[in-house]
Amino acid sequence: MNENRVLFSSVFGPYGVRDEWGEELGMQMELLNNQVTRQQGVHSPRQSYLSFALYLLAENISVQSTVLDFPRWDDFTGELEHGYTHVAISFIVPNVLKVKRMAEHIRLHYPGVKIILGGYGTIIPDLEKIVPHDECCRGEGVRWFRKYFGDDQNAPIVHPVLKNPVYNYIYGMPSKSRGSAIFPGVGCENGCRFCITSHMFKKEHIPLLAGGREVFEVCQRAERKLGARNFMVLDENFLRHDKRARELLDEMTKSIRPYTFVTFSSAENIRRVGADFLVRLGISRIWVGVESKRNLHDKTKGIDLKELFKELRSKGIIVLASTILFHDHHDKDTIREEIDWVIDLDTDLVQFMNYHPWPTTPLYEDLDKEHRLKKVHYRHQHGAAELNFVHPNFQKPADHENYLRHAFRHNYERSGPSIVNMAKTALTGYLQAVKDYEERQAQGSSWNAELLRYEKNAMPVADPYMLERIKVMKNEAMRYFPSLLPALVFGPNARSRMKTLSVMRLYSKAMGRLKGTDILKSLVLTASAFVEFGRILISRVKGHEGIIRQPEVNRVEYPGDRSLKENPLPQGSFLLNAKCRVN
Ligand code: B12
Ligand code: SF4
Incomplete structure (x- = not known):
């Protein structure tokens, strides 16, 4: 019987909050608000994503496992009480102190448990001096894990649905x-x-x-x-x-x-x-x-x-x-x-x-040869603050943070809220797709899948797939519509408000009389924007750049795929990366 049990975990939260183990700026568990629509305040769409690697790995090994994504410290320590033989942690460089805390806790309370590290954080050259661990995977993880547990490395990979x-x-x-x-x-x-x-x-x-x-x-x-x-x-x-x-x-x-x-x-x-x-x-x-x-x-x-x-x-x-x-x-x-x-x-x-x-x-290697790498702690290496190398023209760390902030702000002031641009592109694209479709039908053009272009035929060819795609494009364009009213109300300047108004006009021209539900959605979203705006002001008064949202803990159990054990272990045709074993 296979008695191994793996706990797959991401690093513990809260994220984007400065404490002993992590940073605020640049470290939110969000893409858009953290590094794309930063400085756009109330207009910034807020989204977070699962730690995908954990689910992929758990789905593709013979061993029973649990994924614990976005745990708080107590969730993590509580989960360890369920009895695991291995704890596998996925992390990136700036989260190294979080993994350190997790690994030290395991070593202290569960000395028999094997600690496996993976993800981009494993590129840290002196990782073994910072985080106690037994194994670390620097590269593709599914084949690595299968090799580790003696599973069939070449079995097809099951993609999780997330x-x-x-x-x-x-x-x-x-x-x-x-x-x-x-x-x-x-x-x-x-x-x-x-x-x-x-x-x-x-x-x-x-x-x-x-x-x-x-x-x-x-x-x-x-x-x-x-x-x-x-x-x-x-x-x-x-x-x-x-x-x-x-x-x-x-x-x-x-x-x-x-x-x-x-x-x-x-x-x-x-x-x-x-x-x-x-x-x-x-x-x-x-x-x-x-x-x-x-x-x-x-x-x-x-x-x-x-x-x-x-x-x-x-x-x-x-x-x-x-x-x-x-x-x-x-x-x-x-x-x-x-x-x-x-x-x-x-x-x-x-x-x-x-x-x-x-x-x-x-x-990195070139800068190392030039002796230009700086000793910036890994926790600060997230790309939104002090540079970790000596720049010929910018030596002050404050400049590194300020120019970046200024860039986001400048973009916002010149281009307005990104959501308005997205609405305009979605709508223009839908209208263009309709026009192009009609022209192709009139000319008798059809798609040449080999050459990846439309070509003229003697006769018009029906294109039911494209008709369905056009419906999807229309729905997508309409999804943006309710955002235009709050974008107008909270626009950063007259130029942005003019732009939003012109996109609103485009919508009413293209879509005809708008449905009552669309107008209602706009009003509700504007009311919500007022509340959000208030929340942002409060968080700024408290010294933050904006509201920091946290994803909730996600726990999933996996039975392990026993069929991976049925084949004898072949030497994988895939290149596995070198392991770094410590202690
Ligand atoms: C999705 C993503 C995010 C999501 C995070 C979602 C989450 N819940 O973790 C969001 C948008 C929130 C995010 C934020 C940040 N991210 Co990010 N992100 C990515 C991105 C685009 C995809 C990662 C992914 O899921 N890939 C798909 C999975 C299947 O692949 P994978 O993660 O590589 O996993 C494979 C292997 O690495 C390995 N593996 C991974 N984990 C483990 C664990 C074990 C135990 C084992 C054995 C193997 C293993 O096996 C997997 C299968 O082969 C990558 C870039 C990229 N294209 O990879 C950047 C990337 C990981 N992010 C990065 C950074 C720096 C950040 C931020 C600091 C923002 C920033 N400045 O870019 C913040 C930090 C947030 C935080 N508090 O931790 C860097 C990491 C650099 C580094 N060396 O550490 C990357 C590489 C981008 C880059 N090019 O700079 N990010
Ligand atoms: S190697 Fe170049 S093209 Fe490829 S992902 Fe990186 S930046 Fe993009």
């Missing part, structure tokens, strides 16, 4: 989570100099799902189980492997199931597959690393980013441009030019992040 986001607030109003998340693979082959998600996996893309058909099957399961029809795709460069994306589109087209996806892609890959393909595929939001005006990376070289983003937005694809501050070439003038440059790219959302040499990346 609710996403775990919470969702807009203008203070909670709404039901309508989506799910998919992680088709980890790592990226591009190996950009600074990129930890590429170097963590040794510049490889390691698939977790074999292809587009498997992605589609996960979507279908999520739809059956959760009613989900939109998906956050966590794959560093989803479009690079376009065979997978083509297969996914084929499957959706055959069964007329127009799911929508939010994903990451480099500009070069977007250019290669083209905007029409993305629209058919249902990419509703895309995250593109633009990094710098100087186009220092191959993925953006020779691409007119402004033109590319204009085209994507005209077709309804919400664009998030992500950029880095404090490149070596930045000084007081060029850093401001950089900020203006990215705002001028005119995307819906912008992420600003301070340049950060993570251990294992070529950037």
